[in-house]
Amino acid sequence: AQTVTQSQPEMSVQEAETVTLSCTYDTSESNYYLFWYKQPPSRQMILVIRQEAYKQQNATENRFSVNFQKAAKSFSLKISDSQLGDTAMYFCAFMKYSGAGSYQLTFGKGTKLSVIP
Amino acid sequence: DTGVSQDPRHKITKRGQNVTFRCDPISEHNRLYWYRQTLGQGPEFLTYFQNEAQLEKSRLLSDRFSAERPKGSFSTLEIQRTEQGDSAMYLCASSLAGGPPEQYFGPGTRLTVT
Numbered sequence: 001a002q003t004v005t006q007s008q009p010e011m012s013v014q015e016a017e018t019v020t021l022s023c024t025y026d027t028s029e030s031n032y033y034l035f036w037y038k039q040p041p042s043r044q045m046i047l048v049i050r051q052e053a054y055k056q057q058n059a060t061e062n063r064f065s066v067n068f069q070k071a072a073k074s075f076s077l078k079i080s081d082s083q084l085g086d087t088a089m090y091f092c093a094f095m096k097y098s099g100a101g102s103y104q105l106t107f108g109k110g111t112k113l114s115v116i117p
Numbered sequence: 118d119t120g121v122s123q124d125p126r127h128k129i130t131k132r133g134q135n136v137t138f139r140c141d142p143i144s145e146h147n148r149l150y151w152y153r154q155t156l157g158q159g160p161e162f163l164t165y166f167q168n169e170a171q172l173e174k175s176r177l178l179s180d181r182f183s184a185e186r187p188k189g190s191f192s193t194l195e196i197q198r199t200e201q202g203d204s205a206m207y208l209c210a211s212s213l214a215g216g217p218p219e220q221y222f223g224p225g226t227r228l229t230v231t
Contacts, residue, residue: 004159033218044120045160045208045222091159095218103148103212104173105220107159 002027002094006108013082014116020067021077021111023092029053031097034068034075035105040088048090051075053097082115089113119143121223123209129229130199137195138226142211149192150220151184152208153177160208166192167214199230 003026013019025034036048051059051068058066063083067076079086089110096102122141130136142149147168152160163182164174168189178184181199186192196203206227210220 035219037222044224045210047219047221050217050219093159103150103165103218104162104175105150105152105160105210106162109157109159 002029002032002096002106004092004094004106004108006090006092006111008111009109010112010114012114012116013079015082015084017082018078018080019082019113021079021090021092021113023075023077023108025073025075025092025094027073027094027096029096033095033097034066035093035095036064036066036075036077037091037093037107038086038088039091039110040085045091049077079113084115084117087113087115121209121211121221123207123223123226125226126224127227127229129231132199132201132230134199135195135197136199136228137193138207138209138228139191139193140209140223141191142209143221146211146213146221147189148212148214148220149186150210150212151192151194152210154206154208154225155204163194196228199228201230204228204230 032053034051039045063080092108093105124139150165151163154160166186181197184194206225208225209223212220
């Protein structure tokens with residue numbers, strides 16, 4: 001079974017600054033996907049970014065980028081130029097690429113990010 | 118293109134009652150997933166459908182839980198004889214088989230069992 005660990009329950013960042021959220025995972029799979037999802041207060045879960053394990057290049061989406069270290073099983077999210085609208089719970093999630101149990105997302109417990117004006 | 122919708126958004130019920138939730142996925146998505154999220158935790162997988170077939174069920178899905186997707190479009194999740202431990206947010210998500218792997222989530226149904 002896969003496990004996802006987010007060791008930072010809460011973080012805060014000043015508006016316009018950069019923040020990095022940590023995520024580690026444990027799996028015996030070699031092919032998989034990793035995701036960061038954002039859940040704003042009282043709003044639905046939104047995909048932030050996706051990384052395929054077979055890709056060495058780190059994914060980037062505008063102000064969001066990841067640092068994927070496959071050997072270390074680490075998948076951190078960097079948010080640049082933080083905005084007030086980035087305030088949310090951030091969940092790291094794992095998905096097997098194929099076989100039994102694939103298509104299921106395994107989530108970490110989340111990191112609550114507050115952007116301070 | 119409308120997103121995933123769920124109904125009701127909130128449900129308060131007394132212990133022992135049955136409740137049913139509905140999920141309407143994104144229209145072209147043939148995979149549909151149910152998750153449960155308790156306070157302070159990430160969502161946990163319950164079950165998923167491809168078209169009308171229920172292909173996987175978590176051990177979290179006890180005998181009191183049943184999910185259906187009769188025509189491969191909307192899905193229902195029923196909880197019989199609710200218990201206080203069933204209080205949680207029930208999330209539905211959908212995706213397209215053969216498409217990008219990411220799942221798109223609905224707003225959830227918050228269940229409170231008193």
